[in-house]
Amino acid sequence: MKVGVIGLGSMGMGAALSLLRAGHEVTGCDMREAARAEFAAAGGAVAARADALAEGTEAVVVLVVNAAQTEAALFGEGGAASRLAPGAVIVSSATMAPDAARALAAKARERQLLFLDAPVSGGAAKAREGAMTVMASGSAAAFDKARPVFDAMAAKVWALGEEPGIGATVKVVHQLLAGVHIAVAAEAMALGIRAGADPRQLYDVVTSAAGNSWMFENRMARVLEGDDAPRSAVDIFVKDLGLVTEMARALDFPVPLASQAQQLFTAARAMGQGGKDDGFVIRVWQAMTGIKLPGE
Structure with missing residues (x-):
């Protein structure tokens, strides 16, 4: 599966490495040169900007700091939305207010993209083991599309309902x-x-x-x-x-x-x-x- 990971911090790097280890075609995106170099050394593709993800990316995991960074990474100038395949799934994993998650889901729907409100827990060690806990809400179609991603990066995925904001x-x-x-x-x-x-x-x-x-x-x-x-x-x-x-x-x-x-x-x-x-x-x-x- 063609996957992008935006944000190669302690959790994002672990998620990206776990996805790579599972055999996915992964592009890691981070502004920091050192983070890109680490992921490239592991065999992953890298990008400094979200709009440089691989064309036709099928799933994008966003592990940045907050809702504002998530929105910019996806829908702002230079955002990833233009690089996503029709029907791709966005896995929004930053910690944010429920209203912010609902607003992001609405923007995704406008672009015919699937969306999961899917924050994570477990720390850097669990992320690198592919053993994070995911607390997610979204449509059945979004869960189905994201299943290979979750299989690679999580030990437990809680499906909490269909409405964004519950996660x-x-x-x-x-x-x-x-x-x-x-x-x-x-x-x-x-x-x-x-x-x-x-x-x-x-x-x-x-x-x-x-x-x-x-x-x-x-x-x-x-x-x-x-x-x-x-x-x-x-x-x-x-x-x-x-x-x-x-x-x-x-x-x-x-x-x-x-x-x-x-x-x-x-x-x-x-x-x-x-x-x-x-x-x-x-x-x-x-x-x-x-x-x-x-x-x-």
Whole structure:
């Protein structure tokens, strides 16, 4: 299948490599020369602009930062829509508000293109394994068209309904949990360090006991190593928890924990940590209390 992947970041690169490994004809699109070089070295075709995807592309996976970037990549000047085959499927995987997903689906329909509102989860490692989780909504025809793509890049595909926006809704709720879990994991580790606990022993105890979470185990492992290279950056959760609070506000629904977590990630960004791994929101507590982090 002729597939384009727009956005060769931590998730997009993994998706593109998984599709390539499955035998698809894949063009990876990214403005960054280093990302294009990495994918080209693996045997994929590359493009710096979305309108340079292969003519007649049958499916395009869009793994950029937000709705605005998705719209530009697909339908803006230099967008990919002109390169897609009739009846091609768009797999829109950026985290965005449900209304934004519905608006993109309408633009796709105007062009007789299939559309799946299909955000993903799993992180860079799962993406490279072809084992992401996809939470998708769209027509049966769109799911059928995208099946070879999902078979290559996902371990689990949740079909959540026919209406675009449902996938985005579920992902926003998921990000509420993910962001709060990261923030509380950092708070717990920082408190333990301040109280004099050995951080490695604290980590080992928590990860073997009922208080553990996937985010504590994953993110605090990086804190122990002092590894703040961004697999998912602080800035992502400033954005995604903003989507949580916006959706909740529209529903007159209080989200105090999500709001507090967003403020912590915003504080980390204000400290110049926006591009760092999201577990390093722990530096907010470091700034307030003077604790010394492992590896520093």
